[in-house]
Amino acid sequence: MTPALTPAQKIIQRAQLQACLSSASPAPSAPESTNDRPDSRSSPTPNPFSTPSSGIPNHVTSRPLSTYAQHLKEQFDLDTTASAEVNKYCGLTLEERLLLNFIVNLKHTQMLRKTMNKSEDYKIPGALLTSLRSHAFMLLLSPRLVAYRGNIAKATIDAMREIGVSDIPAPHELGKLKLVQKAINDYLTDCRYQIKDKIASDLKKKQKNRSNVATLTSKIIGEKSVTITLALYRRISFLRFVAESYPEDFKGDGFWVKADTVVGEWREAAGKDASKFFKFTYKEDCSNYGDPSQSGVVATPSAEIPAHQKVINEHAAKVKAPAPKPSGKKRARVEVNDSDDNDGNLSHGEDRQQSTAPTPTQFIIPSRSVTPSPADASSTTTN
Known part of the structure; x- marks a missing residue:
């Protein structure tokens, strides 16, 4: 330019x-200047x-x-x-x-x-790439994540800047940031596949042999550094609920689309607090697959969550869902509530796709019966 x-x-x-x-109209009586x-x-x-x-x-x-x-x-x-x-x-x-x-x-x-x-020619340093993947995975599993297919890469970079991670390209280095975001998105694609695959492997077992939510959470995390909390259990229970309730979407490519759609429907139905739906699926999961407190996995109390995880959670609550595909009807646009509820104290937030997710009066899971759960007695030890 x-x-x-x-x-x-x-x-x-x-x-x-x-x-x-x-020069176009010289004066006839004035001599031309020769001084340059x-x-x-x-x-x-x-x-x-x-x-x-x-x-x-x-x-x-x-x-x-x-x-x-x-x-x-x-x-x-x-x-x-x-x-x-x-x-x-x-x-x-x-x-x-x-x-x-x-x-x-x-x-x-x-x-x-x-x-x-x-x-x-920029190549992401090895140490930075490791850090990017670690923080991106934490954000993907954050109990406050608004959309599993949203702009998580940008939220990860913003969170890492706030945390103080070195070597993050500056905001004006657009070319480098584009490469960094691509690396994060590629890694997240693999993470989503791995999470879905581990849920699928567990669902192939007979119901009595399936893992409780604490064991399933531990399998999903593997060797990665993620703080295990009661709120995280509820999110994993939610993903298992979506997999069981929408088998056709789970078998195909629509699992994460359906997960975002259900979150959107719950947020719309619950107003400023959709946590009751996550708690419901968690209690029902415990009733069917066992008490997580008996798994040997120790959950961290919410008051002891590391500072960097709190920053990750704050940015997860600001993730924007992908814009919906054009349709004949105009969909309402809502705003994200940036509250401190680790359970997904979710208010109206992003463009959503239509869904058949249960409403508060229809929240009955086929082939499941809601009975008093041992999780109620163990919540003080896992939260």
């Missing part, structure tokens, strides 16, 4: 226009490099360019080196100035190309 003209370059532009007008220097004071003709009067356009004053240059140097508070460059510029002929401007523009273009090449 060509840089904006400087005040000195604007003078050149006006002088060129004035010179063209003068803009600061010459001996020429009886108007100096084409003098500054036009601000009140009368297309007329020139008798002030030489060097005088105006001195005024500009003082106005812009130029240092000694810059002032010397201005003096050199004023001493050039018109042809020399035009050539200089052309070369400066070429240099700017060359510098821009080098900057672009640096972004294209």
Whole structure:
């Protein structure tokens, strides 16, 4: 992009226009000036490099360019080196100035190309890539995540900046950030596949042999560094509920779409607090698959969640869901509630797709019966 003209370059532009007008209709009685220097004071003709009067356009004053240059140097508070460059510029002929401007523009273009090449050649450092994946996975499993297919990559980068992770590209380094976001999205695609695969493997077992939610959560996390909490159990129970309740979507490619749709429906039905639905699926999961407190997996109390996980949770609550596909009906747009409820104290938030998710009065899971759950007695030890 060509840089904006400087005040000195604007003078050149006006002088060129004035010179063209003068050469097109020369005065018959006035001898042509042979002095090419803009600061010459001996020429009886108007100096084409003098500054036009601000009140009368297309007329020139008798002030030489060097005088105006001195005024500009003082106005812009130029240092000694810059002032010397201005003096050199004023001493050039018109042809020399035009050539200089052309070369400066070429240099700017060359510098821009080098900057672009640096972004294209950028490779994410190994330590940063490891950190990106770790934080992205934490955000994907955050109990406050609004959409499993949302802009998690951006939220991950924002959270890592707030946490103080080094080597994150600066906001103006768009080329590098694009590569970083792509790396995160590629990793998240693999994570979603792995989570779905582990849920599917567990559902292949007979119901009495299926893992309780604590064991299933532990399998999903594996060796990754994620704080296990009661709120996380509820989210894993929710994912298992979606898998069981919508088998066709789970077998196909619509599992995560359906999960986001159900979250959206619950948020709409519950107003500012959809946590009761996550708690319901959790209790029902415990009733069917066992008490998580008997699994040997120790859950961290909410008051002891690490500071970095709290930051991750805050940014997970700000994730925006993908825009819905165009349809004949206009869907309502709602806002994300940035509350402190780790259970998904979710208010109206993002564009949603239509769903057959249960409403509060229809929240009955086929082939399941809700009975008093041991999780109620164990919540004080797992929360």
